[in-house]
Amino acid sequence: MTKVSSIPRTSRNSVLDLVEMSLRSVNQLLHDTRDGDFLIRNPRGAHAIVCGLDGNLKVTIEGHVGYYCAGMNKRAHVTVIGNAGTGVAENMMSGIVHVRGDASQSAGATGCGGLLVIDGNASARCGIALRGLDIVVKGSVGHMSAFMAQAGRLVVLGDAGDGLGDSLYEAQLFVRGAVKSLGTDCIEKELRDEHRAALRTLLDAAGVRNIDVAKFRRYGSARKLYHFHVDNAGQY
Numbered sequence: 567m568t569k570v571s572s573i574p575r576t577s578r579n580s581v582l583d584l585v586e587m588s589l590r591s592v593n594q595l596l597h598d599t600r601d602g603d604f605l606i607r608n609p610r611g612a613h614a615i616v617c618g619l620d621g622n623l624k625v626t627i628e629g630h631v632g633y634y635c636a637g638m639n640k641r642a643h644v645t646v647i648g649n650a651g652t653g654v655a656e657n658m659m660s661g662i663v664h665v666r667g668d669a670s671q672s673a674g675a676t677g678c679g680g681l682l683v684i685d686g687n688a689s690a691r692c693g694i695a696l697r698g699l700d701i702v703v704k705g706s707v708g709h710m711s712a713f714m715a716q717a718g719r720l721v722v723l724g725d726a727g728d729g730l731g732d733s734l735y736e737a738q739l740f741v742r743g744a745v746k747s748l749g750t751d752c753i754e755k756e757l758r759d760e761h762r763a764a765l766r767t768l769l770d771a772a773g774v775r776n777i778d779v780a781k782f783r784r785y786g787s788a789r790k791l792y793h794f795h796v797d798n799a800g801q802y
Contacts, residue, residue, distance in 0.1 A: 583607045589615065596623060611651070616644055619661075636663045639680065655682045658699055671708065674701045677718065683772045690727070693720045696737050702772035712739055713749065721768060723777070731785050739785040740765055742777075751791045757784045 582592050585608045592606065593616065600621040605628060609615055613632035616625055619642040627635070630648035637656040646654070649667035658677040665673075668686035675691070677699025687705035696715035706724030713729070715737035725743035732749020738761070739752075748754075757780070765779045 581605045581607060584609055584612060593617065596625065599623060613651070619644070639663055658682065668705070674699050677701070681771060687724070696720065700768055702768065702774065704774065706743065710749065712737055719768065721765065723774070733791060734787040736787060740782045741785065742782045748785065751788045752785055753788045755784045755786045757782060
């Protein structure tokens with residue numbers, strides 16, 4: 567395998583093996599690079615892999631990853647061929663992060679932009695405090711997903727657990743399956759033509775085709791908790 571010292575900063579199609587290289591060295595090389603294709607092998611569940619990327623990079627990780635993979639991602643296209651631990655794509659700014667397996671809790675937390683695609687299921691609090699990121703989960707999501715989500719969209723092709731959209735602001739939620747329960751101030755809303763069109767575009771971007779968007783239900787904020795009211799004191 568190629569050692570970090572022998573890889574030019576603009577190298578393309580480079581293989582980075584975490585058996586031979588330290589995680590710090592791999593991350594530093596990618597931080598110093600503005601474009602190129604990279605394959606990372608043997609991640610072995612390591613935490614904080616490819617965090618803070620800022621460039622037109624295409625990075626494929628061959629195996630399972632730990633906490634906060636691709637956190638703060640900007641512009642890069644990151645693919646995880648495996649499962650992801652807590653906080654994948656946390657605080658993501660732009661680009662694409664694609665998890666081909668399942669994701670643990672808090673996937674896409676505080677994400678500001680870009681697209682996060684999860685082929686499997688996502689655990690609790692998917693999209694918590696969402697701030698503009700689009701998330702497409704092809705499986706189901708756990709409880710308290712989109713808790714305090716401010717902006718962006720969460721699309722779930724499967725089911726949603728308890729407390730979906732609790733304390734929601736202006737994020738839009740689309741669920742094709744069953745919702746166990748809605749959180750405080752989250753209600754079902756009409757799925758209008760403009761929502762169907764936007765949903766179709768988003769699903770296409772996530773590689774999801776041959777799905778009838780009319781089968782989804784849309785959820786959003788009832789806007790009753792924006793300002794304190796004594797009648798709602800028990801819900802805060």
